[in-house]
Amino acid sequence: MFLTSVEKTIRALRRQIESFGISEELRGYNWDKPPVEPVNDVKIAISDLNGFCPTKRDIFLKYVLKEKAEPNQYMLKGLAVHRIIRETIITLKKAIYSGCDSGEQIINEYFNNSIPYRVCESLDIDCRNICKEFSKLYRYIVLQVAAKVDEVRSKYPDVDAENVVGLILPPVVERKIDGSLIGLSKSLSLDIFTPYNIIIDFKSGYERFEHMLSLSGYALALEADDEVDVNFGLLIYIKTGERVQFNQKAFLIGDELRREFLEVRDEIAELIESGSDPGKPPECPRYCCYYGVCNEGSC
Ligand code: SF4
Known part of the structure; x- marks a missing residue:
């Protein structure tokens, strides 16, 4: 990843x-x-x-x-992107540890999530288009992780959650x-x-x-x-x-x-x-x- x-x-x-x-x-x-x-x-x-x-x-x-300093829209956007990536990775790590063991399950349970909207709200970003862009970023990461989970599971059939997290997500x-x-x-x-x-x-x-x-x-x-x-x-x-x-x-x-x-x-x-x-x-x-x-x- x-x-x-x-x-x-x-x-x-x-x-x-x-x-x-x-x-x-x-x-x-x-x-x-x-x-x-x-x-x-x-x-x-x-x-x-x-x-x-x-x-x-x-x-x-x-x-x-x-x-x-008065944060401008570029700074706020940068902050939001960082927060979304961080929260998404943490959420998906927890999901794998709690038993989500296939890409399909990850997509079914996590493709739609309020993380991007919560981040926008916490930074006072009040623009629907930007929040929609962030939802795409969130989903992009979910899809990448889901694909990687399947790849790792097919390459190493006996891996456990700890191995999967270690192989696909940054420590x-x-x-x-x-x-x-x-x-x-x-x-x-x-x-x-x-x-x-x-x-x-x-x-x-x-x-x-x-x-x-x-x-x-x-x-x-x-x-x-x-x-x-x-x-x-x-x-x-x-x-x-x-x-x-x-x-x-x-x-x-x-x-x-x-x-x-x-x-x-x-x-x-x-x-x-x-x-x-x-x-x-x-x-x-x-x-x-x-x-x-x-x-x-x-x-
Ligand atoms: S670039 Fe920014 S900090 Fe520098 S003088 Fe102009 S307004 Fe002030």
Whole structure:
């Protein structure tokens, strides 16, 4: 589940590791030495790496002026997608443990469910079309899991529920990580950590380089917290609409990305410590969650 057909890509990335390697000094478990050691005591959120403000004034507003961000529709949609995936996986795990042992049974009992509507309600998303899109996402996951259950049962006829869950569903959804050793928040939440040294993040918007940076941040935080090597990142871009689409982007979390993550982390930490206003860019994106503060308020 979520990792279908990614094996070939991972094989290619393994070859990249063999050719280029990953420098030990850039592993998260070297958090007590530069360049991984934080430049000051500031702790930032992973989402700070993904901001839309060209001058990073969003960071100044959030940490220095303590302004509240106004979540835009993209942020709410992203939150909803994460919650639906999490709740659906947990629900289906429970279903398998409580005796649902065929794809047909899973579809009969779980194809229709209120999870997407409950999530919309909890986030105050009051748009029938969006909730319908989320129902499609929910059903897409149910169908994938149902098909996998049948596949596993036909391949290994004597498996029990524990084996089925272990073979088709990710072991940990929203894995908590203490990122404080590398200057990140104490309570990071990674979408999925797999046993193959791959970390996974779901995205509901368009592809951005910053998404690779934030996944690199999770990798270093995990290396620092667990003293393990994390080599690969997988971004899964989810499109909902007429059809549900999952587009995967797998990459090696190599030296270049690690250095870039550390540079941006330091830049943000220094900006917060200095307390100075970096000013506005010539034009602000309308969807920036501080648009009202910078362009209609008093700041
Ligand atoms: S509204 Fe403009 S200046 Fe303010 S944070 Fe957003 S992009 Fe930056």
